[in-house]
Amino acid sequence: MAVTAKAFQLWRQEIAPTDSVSDLCRSAGIKRSTLAQQLVRGKVSVSTLLAVARGYGLDPVCALAQFEGYTDLLTGMRAPTSAELLSQVSHRDILKLLVARGEGTGNGLSDLVPFPHRNSVRAWIEAIDPGDLRQQLSERSGIARQNLSAQLSAGRLSPGLAIDASRIAGVSLTSGLVVTGLLTCAEGGWPVTGRADALNALSDTDLVLLARDRLDALGKQLRKADADENRDRAIWENLG
Amino acid sequence: MSGHLIQWAALLLCVLGALLRVPGVRRGRGRMIFAALVLMSIAVALSLPPIYLPVDGVLGGWNAANLVIRLSLYAVVVLLGLRMAAAFDAERVRALIVGPVGISVLLLTVAATLVLFALSDLSESSTGLARYHGQQTVERYADIGRLYPGYVSACLVVPAAAGSLHSGSRPAHRLACFLLAAGFFSVACFAVLELFQGLDLGVFEVVLPFGAILLVVSGLTLIWFSRRRGRPRQRNPLA
Structure with missing residues (x-):
C-alpha cells in the first residue's frame, strides 16, 4: 500500500x-x-x-507511521516471536548447526547467512499463520487468493499486505517489513542476534525436525524448478 | 499487388522465420520445423495469383500447383504436430497424429485428395481454384484439404493452451504457447465453419487461415529467439 x-x-x-x-x-x-x-x-x-x-x-x-494506514505502526511494534526469527534462518545454517552438534564441535552459531533469503516471505507467513491467515488476508485486503499466492511464490509481499498479515496474526507490525527487506533488523525492532539466539536455543529434536521441514520444502521447490526447466528445454529443443 | 495484404504478410513472416533458422539447420538443429516453414512458405506463396499463375504454367497449367499446396500443408501439419506433441510432452496427441488412427486419417486424406483432384475438371489455371467454385468434386476436395489440418490443429489446441497457463514457464514461452494455441484454434474453426454450405465468412475466409499462419509462425519465431537468448536461469539452487 x-x-x-x-x-x-x-x-x-x-x-x-x-x-x-x-x-x-x-x-x-x-x-x-x-x-x-x-x-x-x-x-x-x-x-x-x-x-x-x-x-x-x-x-x-x-x-x-505519520501516513494514513500506518498510524498504529509504532504502538504495534514488538519483539519478534521465536518462530518468526527461525523462519528467517537459512537451511544452510540449520544444517550447519546440526552437523556441528553431531560432531560435538559447538552448540551454537553466531555468523548466520544474511536475510531476507529467497524464501523469506513465504516462510514468515507460514511461521505466523494462525491457521487461516491467507483466507483472512485476502478477505481483509480484497486481494484474490491466487494473486497472494503468486506474490508469495515470487518472494514478494506488498507493505500493506505485510502489515495486514501482522495485524491478523497478532505479531509485531514491523516484522513483515523486515522480512520483505524494506526495514533493517535494527529499524524494525529485531534484535541483531535474535535469529542466532532462536536457532541456538532449539533442542536437538526441534532442530532435526526443523531441518527436515526445510529440506522437504526445498526438495519440493527444486522438483518444481526442474519440471519448469525441463518444460522450457523441451520447447526449445523441439520448436526452437 | 493482388492478393490480400495478410497473405503477403504471412508469406514474409514464413520466409523470415525459415531464414532465421538456416544457420541452426546447418548445424543439424531444428530440421523438422525448418522444413515445415519452407513448405508453409511454398503453400502461402502459391495462394497468391502473381506466384501461382506462373508456377502453375510451368507445371503444365492444369492446377497441379494447387495439389502441391494441399500436400505441402499436410506435410506441414504432420511435422508441426509431431514437434509440438514432443515439445508439450503430449503422448496422446502424438498417438492421434502418427498412431494407427492418425496414419489412417492421413492416408485416407491423401487418397481422397488425389482422387477428387483427378475427378475434377480443372483444365485452366486458377488461383485457389476460384474459377471452379460450385463444382461438387472441387468443393469436397477443398473441404478435405481443410479438415485434416483442422483435425491435427484441434489435437494441439489443448496442450498449447495448457503451456500458456504454466506459471513456472518463461513469459516468452507462455506468450508463444498462447499464439500457437490461438493459431491452431483458428485452423480448426475455419475447417468446421467452411463445412456449412452457404455460410458467408466474408473477410474471415482469408483472415482465419492466414491469421492462423501468422500466429503459429510468430509463436515459433518467438521460441527461436527465446532459445537463442536463453541461459539457465537459476543461480545456485541450494543457496
Whole structure:
C-alpha cells in the first residue's frame, strides 16, 4: 500500500522545506525519474518514502507511521516471536548447526547467512499463520487468493499486505517489513542476534525436525524448478 | 499487388522465420520445423495469383500447383504436430497424429485428395481454384484439404493452451504457447465453419487461415529467439 503523493509532498515540506525534488533524491539515493513517476501517478511507494526518511536521518518507522494506514505502526511494534526469527534462518545454517552438534564441535552459531533469503516471505507467513491467515488476508485486503499466492511464490509481499498479515496474526507490525527487506533488523525492532539466539536455543529434536521441514520444502521447490526447466528445454529443443 | 495484404504478410513472416533458422539447420538443429516453414512458405506463396499463375504454367497449367499446396500443408501439419506433441510432452496427441488412427486419417486424406483432384475438371489455371467454385468434386476436395489440418490443429489446441497457463514457464514461452494455441484454434474453426454450405465468412475466409499462419509462425519465431537468448536461469539452487 503506497502513500498518496499529496501526503508525501506535505511530509516532504515538513522535513526538508528548502530542498528541491532533486536534492531530496540525492539525499535519499533514489533516481529522480522514479520519484517523479510516482508523484505523477499520485502514489509514492513505501520503499521510496523509507529511503527519503533515511536520507534525512529520520527513523523510518516513525516517518511511515505519520501516513494514513500506518498510524498504529509504532504502538504495534514488538519483539519478534521465536518462530518468526527461525523462519528467517537459512537451511544452510540449520544444517550447519546440526552437523556441528553431531560432531560435538559447538552448540551454537553466531555468523548466520544474511536475510531476507529467497524464501523469506513465504516462510514468515507460514511461521505466523494462525491457521487461516491467507483466507483472512485476502478477505481483509480484497486481494484474490491466487494473486497472494503468486506474490508469495515470487518472494514478494506488498507493505500493506505485510502489515495486514501482522495485524491478523497478532505479531509485531514491523516484522513483515523486515522480512520483505524494506526495514533493517535494527529499524524494525529485531534484535541483531535474535535469529542466532532462536536457532541456538532449539533442542536437538526441534532442530532435526526443523531441518527436515526445510529440506522437504526445498526438495519440493527444486522438483518444481526442474519440471519448469525441463518444460522450457523441451520447447526449445523441439520448436526452437 | 493482388492478393490480400495478410497473405503477403504471412508469406514474409514464413520466409523470415525459415531464414532465421538456416544457420541452426546447418548445424543439424531444428530440421523438422525448418522444413515445415519452407513448405508453409511454398503453400502461402502459391495462394497468391502473381506466384501461382506462373508456377502453375510451368507445371503444365492444369492446377497441379494447387495439389502441391494441399500436400505441402499436410506435410506441414504432420511435422508441426509431431514437434509440438514432443515439445508439450503430449503422448496422446502424438498417438492421434502418427498412431494407427492418425496414419489412417492421413492416408485416407491423401487418397481422397488425389482422387477428387483427378475427378475434377480443372483444365485452366486458377488461383485457389476460384474459377471452379460450385463444382461438387472441387468443393469436397477443398473441404478435405481443410479438415485434416483442422483435425491435427484441434489435437494441439489443448496442450498449447495448457503451456500458456504454466506459471513456472518463461513469459516468452507462455506468450508463444498462447499464439500457437490461438493459431491452431483458428485452423480448426475455419475447417468446421467452411463445412456449412452457404455460410458467408466474408473477410474471415482469408483472415482465419492466414491469421492462423501468422500466429503459429510468430509463436515459433518467438521460441527461436527465446532459445537463442536463453541461459539457465537459476543461480545456485541450494543457496
